[in-house]
Amino acid sequence: MTVARTLNFIDGEFREGRDWFENRNPCDNGVFAMVAEAGEAEVDAAVQAARRALKGPWGKMTVHERAAILHKVADGITRRFEEFLEAECRDTGKPKSLARHIDIPRGAANFKIFADLVKNVPTESFVLDTPDGAGAVNYALRRPKGVIGVICPWNLPLLLMTWKVGPALACGNAVVVKPSEETPTTATLLGEVMNEAGVPPGVYNVVHGFGPGSAGEFLTSHDGVDAVTFTGETRTGAAIMRAGAGRIRPVSLELGGKNPAIVFADADMDKAIEGTMRSAFANCGQVCLGTERVFVQRPLFDEFVARLKAGASGLVVGTPDNAAANMGPLVSREHQSKVLSYYQKARELGAEQVIGGGIPQMPGHLVEGAWIEPTIWTGLGDDSAIMREEIFGPCCHISPFDEEDEVVERANDTDYGLACSIWTENGSRAHRVASRIEAGLVWVNSWFLRDLRTPFGGSKRSGIGREGGVHSLEFYTELSNVCIKL
Numbered sequence: 137m138t139v140a141r142t143l144n145f146i147d148g149e150f151r152e153g154r155d156w157f158e159n160r161n162p163c164d165n166g167v168f169a170m171v172a173e174a175g176e177a178e179v180d181a182a183v184q185a186a187r188r189a190l191k192g193p194w195g196k197m198t199v200h201e202r203a204a205i206l207h208k209v210a211d212g213i214t215r216r217f218e219e220f221l222e223a224e225c226r227d228t229g230k231p232k233s234l235a236r237h238i239d240i241p242r243g244a245a246n247f248k249i250f251a252d253l254v255k256n257v258p259t260e261s262f263v264l265d266t267p268d269g270a271g272a273v274n275y276a277l278r279r280p281k282g283v284i285g286v287i288c289p290w291n292l293p294l295l296l297m298t299w300k301v302g303p304a305l306a307c308g309n310a311v312v313v314k315p316s317e318e319t320p321t322t323a324t325l326l327g328e329v330m331n332e333a334g335v336p337p338g339v340y341n342v343v344h345g346f347g348p349g350s351a352g353e354f355l356t357s358h359d360g361v362d363a364v365t366f367t368g369e370t371r372t373g374a375a376i377m378r379a380g381a382g383r384i385r386p387v388s389l390e391l392g393g394k395n396p397a398i399v400f401a402d403a404d405m406d407k408a409i410e411g412t413m414r415s416a417f418a419n420c421g422q423v424c425l426g427t428e429r430v431f432v433q434r435p436l437f438d439e440f441v442a443r444l445k446a447g448a449s450g451l452v453v454g455t456p457d458n459a460a461a462n463m464g465p466l467v468s469r470e471h472q473s474k475v476l477s478y479y480q481k482a483r484e485l486g487a488e489q490v491i492g493g494g495i496p497q498m499p500g501h502l503v504e505g506a507w508i509e510p511t512i513w514t515g516l517g518d519d520s521a522i523m524r525e526e527i528f529g530p531c532c533h534i535s536p537f538d539e540e541d542e543v544v545e546r547a548n549d550t551d552y553g554l555a556c557s558i559w560t561e562n563g564s565r566a567h568r569v570a571s572r573i574e575a576g577l578v579w580v581n582s583w584f585l586r587d588l589r590t591p592f593g594g595s596k597r598s599g600i601g602r603e604g605g606v607h608s609l610e611f612y613t614e615l616s617n618v619c620i621k622l
């Protein structure tokens with residue numbers, strides 16, 4: 137097999153780095169590409185290129201000119217859809233059927249929505265009375281923040297990266313992206329699209345590497361970076377905050393979750409099962425919004441457990457090209473070890489394993505892949521590690537509950553506050569419970585139904601700030617108030 141080379145993208149050009157690291161296919165653990173690791177010199181070159189770009193044609197463009205270019209970027213992704221799909225699925229192992237409907241279309245949509253939004257969202261203005269009677273007018277102007285460091289995870293690589301790069305560029309910033317070391321390819325491919333679309337050199341840069349002692353740390357501690365946006369693990373978010381603390385650098389952090397689903401006895405069972413199947417198992421459970429704690433009101437409990445088990449047993453594990461497959465492997469053998477350690481812990485804690493708990497039998501060379509069984513447990517207390525720590529695999533624990541107040545308290549009894557799904561046909565209950573859930577995102581009778589204009593982010597240890605719609609504009613711009621004395 138030929139081993140490809142994945143390069144850094146700096147100042148509009150593809151460049152090597154200080155070293156090379158392997159990119160492995162999660163389906164068989166085979167090395168299919170060598171990735172150029174950016175050292176301090178490459179990261180510095182990327183940041184300097186971004187700073188120059190702000191002073192060049194990009195910084196002088198009108199909002200409409202920028203928006204038109206970003207539409208071309210979206211069109212470029214759509215035109216090269218199959219290439220992006222192939223690359224994303226090779227890096228992550230996820231089913232093409234999933235990436236075709238979610239990851240790649242969202243990659244394009246993230247540019248379009250913010251290109252349009254930035255043209256249409258007003259800023260505030262106030263008329264002030266003054267003692268001389270003439271008054272004053274205040275209006276706010278948006279200025280780009282500058283160079284944005286974008287640190288990305290591996291679970292939805294193109295989707296989550298463009299979710300940040302789209303608004304950052306729409307607002308007139310330049311970016312230096314550090315994709316996850318597990319999934320470097322689509323960010324690199326996007327460099328070609330940027331050039332084709334006429335994005336000036338230096339506006340979009342990609343540096344590859346790891347976190348500590350590598351490109352991630354070099355970027356987040358670089359003096360030339362004005363703000364950092366990050367999606368990933370809570371501990372990494374803390375390290376990124378520390379790296380910018382001395383410079384009072386703004387951060388937007390979208391971190392982990394331990395998200396509950398609450399199924400009331402008046403829920404539509406078919407909808408609740410279908411939604412929980414997706415929220416627990418989609419993308420092999422590697423979604424920060426995914427459900428790992430399911431609370432089911434007692435009258436429905438046994439039926440719910442039986443039906444979710446039946447659903448999980450019908451999942452087809454397979455490679456991205458397998459049209460019948462709806463579950464791929466985990467992203468890496470390393471992540472497989474982490475998830476398996478929780479499967480083992482659940483056994484030690486005395487959980488009842490309803491289904492799964494191990495590695496599925498795979499044929500031929502696929503035995504080397506990061507495959508994992510979808511897993512359901514019952515019987516553990518709310519204080520167990522399985523109920524408190526983010527596992528990030530295709531698994532959930534189902535607990536019974538009796539009363540509304542009780543389940544609200546139990547759902548909120550977590551360090552995290554990212555997402556929750558409530559399943560009920562009682563509209564009053566839906567509103568009442570939704571208002572009491574301590575999470576940034578509450579879905580009623582749905583999951584991952586995304587309107588990109590809405591606030592997105594988490595409370596508690598799930599993050600700082602909100603992105604999405606106007607909230608992204610808030611993070612990626614500085615507001616200057618202009619006060620004119622009349």
Ligand SMILES: NC(=O)C1=CN([C@@H]2O[C@H](COP(=O)(O)OP(=O)(O)OC[C@H]3O[C@@H](n4cnc5c(N)ncnc54)[C@H](O)[C@@H]3O)[C@@H](O)[C@H]2O)C=CC1
Binds near residue numbers: 345346347
């Ligand atoms: N969307 C989410 O909420 C995600 C959560 N996770 C969770 O995090 C766990 C670990 O996965 P990782 O990929 O190791 O997540 P991570 O948070 O360590 O990595 C995410 C990104 O941050 C970079 N990074 C790591 N340390 C850094 C540092 N000190 N400074 C700057 N950049 C740094 C990584 O290179 C990667 O690009 C997973 O097992 C899962 O539980 C992982 C991916 C996504």
Ligand SMILES: O=C(O)/C=C/C=C(\O)C(=O)O
Binds near residue numbers: 291367368423425586
């Ligand atoms: O729809 C989005 O913008 C994001 C979805 C998922 C995540 O943020 C995640 O899994 O990290």
